[in-house]
Every structure is written in C-alpha cells, then in structure tokens.
Amino acid sequence: MVSALIAQQALADMPQPANQPHPQMQGQGKDGQHKWAPPPQPVKVLPDNRVVFTLRAPQASQVEVQGGWPGGTQGDSHVALNKDKQGLWSVTVGPLASNIWNYQFIVDGVKAQAEFGRKSPATGLPKDEFAIPGDKADDFIPHGAARGSITYTSVPFMDSQKRFTVYTPPGYYSSDERYPVLYLTMGGAHDGSRDNEDSFVFTLLDNMIASHRIKPMIVVILDPDAPDGSSLGNSKFHGGGNETDPSYVTAAQTIVDNIVPFIDKSFRTEADREHRAIGGFSSPGAQGFLAGARNPQTFATIGTFSGGFPTWPGVGKQIESKLHYSHYTGPDLNRVPDMEKLGAYIPQLNADAKMKLVFMSVGSDEPLIQTFDLMKTFLDKRGVKYHAIVEPGEIHDASNIRISLRNFLPLLFK
Template sequence: MKKIVLYVGAFLFSIAGYAQQALWGGGDIVSPQINKDNSVTFRILAPKASKVEIEGDFLPAQKIKTPFGEVEAPGRVQLKEGKNGVWEYTSSILPSEMYNYSVYVNDFKTTDPSNVYQNRDIATITNYFLIGNGQADLYMVQDVPHGTVSKVWYNCPTLGMERRLTVYTPAGYESSNKKYPVLYLLHGAGGDENAWVEQGRAAQIMDNLIAQGKAEPMIVVMPNGNGAQQAAPGEAPNSMVKPQFMNPKTMDGEIEKAFPDIIKFVEKTYRVKKDKNNRAICGLSMGGFHSLYISAYYPNKFGYVGLFSAATSKQINNKNTSDVYENLDQKLATQFSNPPRLYWIGIGKTDFLYKDNIDFRKQLDEKGYKYTYVETDGGHIWRNWRVYLTEFAPLLFK
C-alpha cells in the first residue's frame, strides 16, 4: 500500500512539474524596461543571432507602398549585442502613450519572449507597453469603478445568421434600474468585434472618462462589421481561418442594411433610451465609412455621428450598385434637415485618406452643414483612433 502511495505521489509530482514547466523556462531578462525618464530599454536573448532589430510605432515611421497609396509603417532599429548573448536597445524619451512593437532575429519576425502583453491586429501579433502620466493614463486600468465587457450573440435575420457583439455596460448598470444612452462603436477593415476592446482600450477609456465625470455613463456596443462573419476568427463555428484585411460583405451595403437588427436586439435586451438623441455611432476607417452611410441611410436614428479617419464614397467598388451608397447628397440633405447634435470628423495629417476627408468636408461646407473637425499628427494608426474616442465620447448625450 505504501508503494502505491509513493508511486501516485511521484506521478502527481511529475504532472505538476510538466504543467508548470513554463515557470522554469522563463529567464530573468526584463524587457521592456520603462526607465525613470520614460525612455524604454529592450533586451532580447539571441546568442547565435547575427542581427536583432525592434520594429515599433515609437520609432520614426517608414513609408511603404500599398494598393491604397503610400502609408506610414512602424520604424525599425538595430539592437547591440552585449554579454551572454543579450541584445539591447534604449529608446529616446517617449511621451505618454500605448506603443506596439515586434522583434526581428536574423530577419525572422517574432514577439518579445520577455513581454507577455500582446495584441492581435488583423493577422499580426505584436507586443505592447504603456507609458503613463499623460494620455495613456486613460488607457490603463485605474482604481475606479469598472464596467462589464460581455460577448453577446444576437439573431441577424437580414444576414441570415447568429452574430456576436461586444458590449460594454458602465459601472452600476447591473445594480440600477436606470436607462442609458448607447454608443455604437465600429472597427476598421480586417478588424472584428474584439478590436476596440483590445487595440482600442475602449473599456478602460470609458471607465476612466466616466469616473472623472468627463463622459456620461453609457452602453457601448461594438459589432462585427464583416457581414459574412458570425464572430471574430476562431470564435465562431468553422472560423479557424487566418484573419484577412478585406472580408466579404463589408462595403457592399449589407452591413448598413443589417444595422437595425443590432439596434432592435440592444433595445430589447438592455435598459436603454430609445430615441435619436440617445444614440451615437462612430467608427474608424471602414467603420467610419459604415458610420457615414448608416447614419445617412437611417437619418432619424442617430443624434451623434463620429468619423475617425473615415473612408469615403471613393472607396466604394465601382461595380457596387447598392442603394445605400446612391444619392448621398440627397441623403445628407435629409439627415441635416433635422441635423445631428454632433457630426464629428477626425483625421491625421499624414493619413492616406486625408485628401478624401478634405473632399468630403467640402461637400458638407458647400451645403452649410455644420460639423466639428479635429486634425492630428500621424497617419492611419490606432494611436489617433484612441485619442479620437477620448475626445468624442465626452461630447455625447449632454
């Protein structure tokens, strides 16, 4: 009997050791290390490498050519090899922000093995870090009341499938009988219902703005804007596929026509105010395109509209004949005959959509339609879109 107990004990110990092998495999390398002056030191153990580089959005941007024109991409810098095969690089002093980066070892792209904090943007995994005492304080988890983030399935008869939303309810929602306004927050091309809570830090932003009294408590609904998808890749039946930039049924009118299914579900499921002036819609890039056309196609649905680095009518496939995109001038005339309380446009100075946004603003100016315009540095990047959300949300439902 004693032998059996010993064998069982040894077996269990071996299983525990196997299960926790990741603990013993970790080293004592600290990377990234945020220094007192807000410079950042990176360390990569690569004793047999001939070259190690960091690519990140905290470095001077490089220009690359794409089918959409020349765009900015994260810069790259080489690390220096030190003792014991540890390569190292210290950045310049960085302003408060959330930064993303990747590692290249002999031109092989990978992540920083010492940094467990990662995000997926379309099909790319990158590490990230935050530097506080400024803008990024809004992106950090602070000691404030926290809302709830839920992944919720709803029926979408227009698209003929069950689909998923990410829904943020503010602190106190579960314990109150109060009704709340709703912000519909839309992602860009290649994104999904996870994008704004992961890359966009939407939950942290809303928690902190509400706690500071800068934003009204509101429900934030983040749909999947890819009309052929039920949910994010890997999170729906038969969806273990590589994420791609352009998905079927994204800018063909289908998502716009299906949007009332989302509103109907939200207003049936949550305690919300159901009038135009308690609904807002905004989005980045393709999501800005959707926001523009959804709000114009349903002119009495939204009292607040936000276009973040928005695509415009020029991005519509010429073969597309959906009535959603036809007669925009007439649709805008109807929308602005009883205008939104806020029509907000934000764009980066080096965004590849900058000229298109100028043209769209001229279209609004010629008709005397009032809007708020914000111009920032930088291009078509999450850094801008997070800032836009922090500026747009406080203006809602006042």
C-alpha cells in the same frame, strides 16, 4: 529552419502567465543540475522616457526590435540589439514621445511574436505594446477607476452571425438606470473576442466616466462588414484603399435593422434617437456613418475618425494628389469620393434631419485629409452643422483612433 528554432526559443523567453511559469534553463550547476532563471523583462520604460529592450537568445547571431515609433502604419523603426557574454541582447532607445507604442523582436530575420491574447495586469495593454506616460497615453491605461463590464454576444446578420462586444458602465448591474448607447464601427475582422485591441476603449471609458468628463453609457463595438467581406480586393487606384461592393450598404442597414433592436431588448438603453450615436474609424467608420446618415430617425449623432468615404461602392475617383507619401502616411493618396455619387447614398442627411452632432476628425499627416475637406464642403451645402477636428501630427493608425475617440466622447448625449 535554424532561424525558426532560434525564434521559437526567443519566444519561450517572453513573459509567461503567472499560473503557467516556464522559466528558462541557463547553464549547469553542481552535479549536472540545470540552473533555472526567469526570462528578462522585455520592455522597461525609464523615468526619462527612454526604453530598454531585452531578450535572451544565446544562439542567435542578430536581434532587432521593430517599433511603431516615430510613426507609420506598419512601424518604421528597426534597431539592432547588442549581445553580452550570457546571451542576453539589449538596447536602449529614445526618449520616446508620449503614446502607446508597439514593438516586435526579430531574431535572425524571424519575428518572435509576443504572446497574443495576454495583457499586462499593470497597463491593460497587449504584451507587444507599452505606454510612454503623458497626454497621449495616460487616459488609455488603468489608474484604479471603477471598471465597466464586457459582454460578448451575437445576432443574425445577413446570411451569417455577427459577433460583437458590449461595454456596460460601472454600476450597471447594481441599478435599474437606463443608459444612452454608442455604436463603434471599428473593423479589422472584429469577431467579439478581440479584447486586446478593444482594451484601450474600455479603459478610456472607465477613466473618463470616473473623472466625470463623459456620461456613463453603453458602448457596442463591432465590425460592420458583410459576412464574406465587402472588399473587392486591391484598389485600381494608385494610393487608394479597398473598394466595396453593394453588400457594404446592406451591411450598414443591417446594423439598424438587427443590432440596434437586439441591444434595446437585451440591455437597459434609452431607446430613442436622441440617446443613440454611431461612429468609427476608416472604411468601417464610413460604413457606420452611412448607417446613421440613412437613418436619422434612429441616430441623432454620427461621426467618423478618418472616414474612408472613398470606399463606398462606385464612389471613389482618381485624382493627381498634391500630397506626397514622404510626409503623408495612409490610404487614398490619389483617390477621393465623387461627392455627387456619395450624396446620392445619403439624401436623408440634410438640415431637416436635425442631427444633434455630426463629428469628423482626421490626422493632419494622412492623405484622407483631402476627403475630409470635401466632406466639410458637402455638409455646408446640405445645411448640416458639424464638428470637425484636424489632429496635429496624427496619421492613419491606432494613435489616431485613440485621440479621435477621446475627442468624440465628451460631445455625446448633451
């Protein structure tokens, strides 16, 4: 209980919205009046890319910062902070490599979560993330480019409603132009309100449109999972990810049957296969791939970023991997898809489908690289041309999504 109270106090010290200031009392002044002091800046990136973490927690006995550097799906770096006489804890780490890193203060063993739902006006990032400048960060933070608009909406989806996010490019509402559409199947229980996680997508689109690296486009972001979830729980495969049931396939088709027509009626789209693309990450990304591969009359472009193909219903099979978790991070170490079973789901994906683009990417240091190689062989046998990228040093995490999306976008709608 004491630790929880201390963590609550530490949380109160985190930056508050400008219109709701909550400065902290610090000591007493004359006549017993409390002195008020603003909370310290929790993260400061120095010019040499070292990072200073600071937290006021005068009653705490131990404070750590947990961070996503140098990598890992949960963050594998814990660093102790040092306390001064005023109860201010701080530590300097790095220099860190260019990327967008997450962090979390841990006060006497209790996480003091930064405010969820708040983004920095300067970076557009959630309060528990910060950017180290360079190639892996600059495209994902605002630089003054004209901004697109965001719409949250929903449609009937199987026996429920599916909420999702629609990005329209700068100038959409001041013109009568029609635009191509990219559907992103990102997962993570996306309910149309997860703008913190999506913010890097919007910023990337703004920056790449402004620099003329991509065409202006409409982007629909959704989690294609079935309303009650299609996961059967923990996988029976050692080193495997989730398994899915038949609703996974039904939900993939519902994207085509419900969401695509709704978008075409509600927004100024170029409503033909040549101007529709679908792609995404991990198991949701493979579900989007399934939707596109089964409906080449709807989508001419499909793609996956670290596609979770072993999660398709009944497709995964056990293997003895030659890879080791000491180097490879992510799901499906000892599981790959049975390619005959996978192929039976998508007989439409062949040379006759005349796909404009089939895109696949994978991190060089994640176990799904085994599935990636099998998929390349499968597409070769089907006579399907593809664009495949192995991203050096990437694993199964948010950095992988950002880099994959940046590689995917310039290839669209040519």
